[in-house]
Amino acid sequence: MNADSPSLLLASLRRYLLGLSPESERDQLEDAVFSRDEILEQIDFAEDDLIESYLRGNLSEPEVSAFKTFFLKSPDRRRQLEISRAMRTIYSLRESEPAPSRDREQRSIWHRFMMPVRMPLFPAAAVALLLLLGVWMGSRLTVTTRSSEELAGLRDQLSRTEQRLRREQARGEELARETERLRMAATTKSQPAKTSPVFSFLLAPGNLRDGEPKRLAIPPDADRLDVTLESDIPSDFRKFRVIIRRSSDGAELWSKSLERTAISRDGSSITVTLPSSILPKGDYLLTLSGAADGKYEVLNDYSFRMAGK
Amino acid sequence: MSPQLEPFNRFLAWLDPEPQAAGKKYLLLYRRLQLFFHGRGCGVDADALADMTVDRAARRYAAGDVLSSDPLPYCLAVARYIFLEHSKKPKAAELAFEPAAPPQPDDTYEGMSPCLNRCLRSLPPDDEALVRQYYEGEKQERIRGRGETADRVGLSKGGLRVEVYRIRKKLKTCVTDCLQRRSRTVTFPEKGPHHGRHD
Numbered sequence: 248m249n250a251d252s253p254s255l256l257l258a259s260l261r262r263y264l265l266g267l268s269p270e271s272e273r274d275q276l277e278d279a280v281f282s283r284d285e286i287l288e289q290i291d292f293a294e295d296d297l298i299e300s301y302l303r304g305n306l307s308e309p310e311v312s313a314f315k316t317f318f319l320k321s322p323d324r325r326r327q328l329e330i331s332r333a334m335r336t337i338y339s340l341r342e343s344e345p346a347p348s349r350d351r352e353q354r355s356i357w358h359r360f361m362m363p364v365r366m367p368l369f370p371a372a373a374v375a376l377l378l379l380l381g382v383w384m385g386s387r388l389t390v391t392t393r394s395s396e397e398l399a400g401l402r403d404q405l406s407r408t409e410q411r412l413r414r415e416q417a418r419g420e421e422l423a424r425e426t427e428r429l430r431m432a433a434t435t436k437s438q439p440a441k442t443s444p445v446f447s448f449l450l451a452p453g454n455l456r457d458g459e460p461k462r463l464a465i466p467p468d469a470d471r472l473d474v475t476l477e478s479d480i481p482s483d484f485r486k487f488r489v490i491i492r493r494s495s496d497g498a499e500l501w502s503k504s505l506e507r508t509a510i511s512r513d514g515s516s517i518t519v520t521l522p523s524s525i526l527p528k529g530d531y532l533l534t535l536s537g538a539a540d541g542k543y544e545v546l547n548d549y550s551f552r553m554a555g556k
Numbered sequence: 557m558s559p560q561l562e563p564f565n566r567f568l569a570w571l572d573p574e575p576q577a578a579g580k581k582y583l584l585l586y587r588r589l590q591l592f593f594h595g596r597g598c599g600v601d602a603d604a605l606a607d608m609t610v611d612r613a614a615r616r617y618a619a620g621d622v623l624s625s626d627p628l629p630y631c632l633a634v635a636r637y638i639f640l641e642h643s644k645k646p647k648a649a650e651l652a653f654e655p656a657a658p659p660q661p662d663d664t665y666e667g668m669s670p671c672l673n674r675c676l677r678s679l680p681p682d683d684e685a686l687v688r689q690y691y692e693g694e695k696q697e698r699i700r701g702r703g704e705t706a707d708r709v710g711l712s713k714g715g716l717r718v719e720v721y722r723i724r725k726k727l728k729t730c731v732t733d734c735l736q737r738r739s740r741t742v743t744f745p746e747k748g749p750h751h752g753r754h755d
Contacts, residue, residue, distance in 0.1 A: 253714075263595055264594075264595070266597055268595075273595060276595070277592055277595065277632065278632070280588050280591055280592065281588055281592075281628045281629060281631070281632040282628060282629070284584065287584065287587060287588070287591075290591060291721075291725065292718070292721050295721045295724055295725065296717070296721070317597060320597075320598075320599030320600060320602075321590070321594050321599075321602065323590075326728075326731075326732065327728055329668060330668065330672065330724070330727060330728050330731055331724065333668055333669055333672050334676075334687070334691070334724070335691060336669075337669070337672065337673070337676065338687075338688060338691035479674075479677070479678075481670055481673060481674050482673065483669070483670050483673060484670070539670045540666075540670075542738065544737065545737070
């Protein structure tokens with residue numbers, strides 16, 4: 248084995264992985280594998296490089312044959328090959344779509360920033376946004392004379408600002424839902440006609456605060472609950488299932504099937520409506536599952552505590 | 557401590573007296589043994605032979621038959637011996653020329669694309685952009701494209717390969733974990749008795 252240069256080592260590892268090393272070279276490599284930790288990383292790299300070379304058609308005929316009959320005998324390597332192949336397929340499909348330019352990314356961030364401003368009950372966040380943008384714009388005017396250290400500080404400040412705005416946006420959305428709920432409750436009271444009041448709340452995966460589940464109190468007249476479940480929902484999932492279990496004994500109390508129409512526009516949450524009567528005071532576990540191809544997979548679990556009506 | 561576990565635990569302590577470090581060293585040893593047996597063309601038998609090596613080395617060590625102070629060279633010696641035994645079996649010769657097994661359902665594009673898509677989405681934006689540019693550059697103009705991508709991201713061509721390898725490795729771990737989670741599938745009866753209410 249010649250490890251003097253990285254390319255010679257890579258060539259030597261490649262022969263080893265393909266079972267094409269002369270016996271002496273193979274023995275030396277085995278000794279190296281059992282004495283140096285760093286060679287394991289180099290072998291991982293050589294495996295990956297070999298797979299890429301195969302997929303690009305860069306292997307010679309004997310190498311292709313050894314690749315198929317020797318290298319791919321390992322199930323791990325077969326999976327690795329399929330992952331690399333699938334990545335190529337995915338990117339070749341995406342190539343027809345225009346790649347998001349920095350301009351488009353900025354525009355989408357701008358749209359995300361602007362969304363809360365269009366929402367009701369959000370003046371404070373809007374003022375904060377304008378103030379922060381003002382500070383940032385002011386800094387930008389003199390940015391050419393700043394040192395790179397100051398620029399890094401500004402970027403850091405901007406990133407913190409973005410995070411703060413996102414938090415404000417989430418809070419704004421919650422306020423808007425609360426407003427809507429109050430408006431609906433007010434409408435319900437003013438209308439003598441028989442309606443079923445709906446109470447909405449948002450659950451994040453896990454939702455344990457200091458080891459305790461999120462506590463929910465619902466108005467006594469709320470017949471139904473709109474539960475919005477935060478989840479990173481895969482775009483290829485078509486069907487969903489929500490199951491509510493009692494935490495104390497795991498007994499299944501209620502379940503519902505959902506379609507993609509229940510997902511929010513940005514794919515970050517899904518809403519399910521359930522009768523409040525199934526949830527007396529107590530702790531519950533809600534499981535959201537989804538399926539792309541008929542096989543349901545657990546996406547998230549949510550814990551919450553009903554404080555009673 | 558059960559009689560089977562005792563030699564193994566003593567073997568782990570030989571790898572490192574600190575249990576967590578011993579666990580990590582054991583995983584590295586196992587990877588080394590897999591490489592050894594794959595390198596010798598043992599194919600589908602590689603994992604079983606790696607297990608056999610650990611088992612034999614552990615039993616010998618627990619019995620006080622090992623003079624070596626370093627477990628790695630000792631395990632290599634045991635692995636070589638076990639390979640000799642294995643190669644004497646007629647079946648071994650047949651296995652050496654056995655074609656690779658067909659991929660499992662989860663290892664096909666259709667099987668893994670939901671997981672892969674999800675893992676790609678979970679990549680940091682810079683990593684995702686780099687991988688995208690890497691593959692796009694490759695299709696457009698193999699060498700020139702990758703050179704251009706490398707220039708654009710301020711890396712040498714070799715550096716770019718290493719970066720993309722690092723990301724693919726991360727993806728492989730993510731996809732493998734995701735496929736394992738997917739195997740924790742939930743079956744819902746279409747009809748029939750149901751303990752709770754279904755809307």
